[in-house]
Amino acid sequence: QVQLLESGGGLVQPGGSLRLSCAASGIIFSIYTVGWYRQAPGKQRELVAVITSASSTNYANSVKGRFTISRDNAKNTLYLQMNSLKPEDTAVYYCNCNRGTMLNYWGQGTQVTVSS
Numbered sequence: 001q002v003q004l005l006e007s008g009g010g011l012v013q014p015g016g017s018l019r020l021s022c023a024a025s026g027i028i029f030s031i032y033t034v035g036w037y038r039q040a041p042g043k044q045r046e047l048v049a050v051i052t053s054a055s056s057t058n059y060a061n062s063v064k065g066r067f068t069i070s071r072d073n074a075k076n077t078l079y080l081q082m083n084s085l086k087p088e089d090t091a092v093y094y095c096n097c098n099r100g101t102m103l104n105y106w107g108q109g110t111q112v113t114v115s116s
């Protein structure tokens with residue numbers, strides 16, 4: 001059974017930092033493209049950042065220069081370092097592991113709230 005367990009969300013002031021983690025089990029993590037998505041209230045889920053099995057990365061324009069995605073295949077874990085957080089970063093953040101249409105998995109989400 002595939003499980004993706006996110007952690008690290010919370011309440012932070014504008015300008016602050018958080019580090020999200022996603023621990024995967026039940027898959028060969030290293031061969032998956034993995035990423036972070038987010039969904040704010042009333043909005044569609046959107047890509048934040050992805051990292052391929054070859055460690056190529058891609059970021060949404062809104063987070064470039066502030067967020068860093070990384071992976072540790074030995075620990076089956078995905079990370080998202082978020083710096084210089086803004087109120088508009090407030091959302092539920094979801095971990096995703098993808099290797100095609102039939103092999104696409106989501107975590108349960110972790111809330112990130114940026115507010116003073």
